[in-house]
Amino acid sequence: MAAPSSLENLIEALRCLPGVGPKSAQRMAYHLLQRDRPGAQRLMEALQQALRVLRHCQRCNTFTEAEICDRCLSPRRDPSLLCVVETTIDLNMMEQTQAYSGLYYVLMGRVSPLDGIGPRELHLDRLLARVSDGLVREVILATNFTNEGEVTAHTLGEMLKSRGFKVSRIARGVPVGGELEYVDAGTLAQAVRERKSLYN
């Protein structure tokens, strides 16, 4: 008396979503079928459409429907700055700051030896080709401050420095609004080590 196979398939397929285990997948499937069939239909069509039209920008590697994305084509962007981020979500976070007007390169991942992801799997040759356009003067590494993000930044830093590029890393320190009492010791130690001199 198992569930119908198309229902089982749907529950199983929903598990490809991050953070969705067997229980949530079941709940999602029944929710869609029982209470939101139009939503299920929209989701199906959105997936179909996204899989069909979305590809990677030839320049910055983010998702776009065109050969090259609007941002890379924009004349209002400073082509001498290239900020390297791990994911499109990180790119969006950077954009929200409105503190950066250069261009981007999205790695779509990070160096992670434990997962077998090295420079080759990340296609760092494409990043190298990108920075060699004759316009880029500084590469800003904005990978995460996790172990893997740091390894990625180190790998990229060495690679770019050896080819004569100016490379920088976004600053680490106490968050804005952060109280020393609640900041972890590692962050505080870094903030001391990387202190900035005032009135110079």
Add this chain to the structure above:
Amino acid sequence: MAAPSSLENLIEALRCLPGVGPKSAQRMAYHLLQRDRPGAQRLMEALQQALRVLRHCQRCNTFTEAEICDRCLSPRRDPSLLCVVETTIDLNMMEQTQAYSGLYYVLMGRVSPLDGIGPRELHLDRLLARVSDGLVREVILATNFTNEGEVTAHTLGEMLKSRGFKVSRIARGVPVGGELEYVDAGTLAQAVRERKSLYN
């Protein structure tokens, strides 16, 4: 410099899933596109298939690919017992107990005056038609012990009793393995009120 519209659509469409807000929807969309396109493809096809072939069993109202589901057609099920549950998930929970061999009726909801869901919206006339097949001798109400579940059980109980059906409600009490110290007062009070005499 907004995200491509097919990406925006996908993020928006993912929000029809229960418990998925804007942040998770974004994470899911990027995960699918960046790391699991085959998974996205499978999900799209599973949705398409489920929407196409799944319908409600004419007898028990659960999801099935046929006119009448396997369970309702099974000769090994006792047709004199009909257990009413709110959702297919609840039905699955009942089945897992292996303590019940009768048939089911799935309400696909609950009476919820605040949400404008009354007996009519729940199509209780279909349940009435179902129990009037001449075989059902007892209707077991297994709706949740939430406010809405209790209102549903009360509504169904009155309706069925007035038509001469034998109606019962699954037992309430301290959970198996439960310690009195950690059980809430309401449950404990019910357990005392509904105590069973031993050695009778």
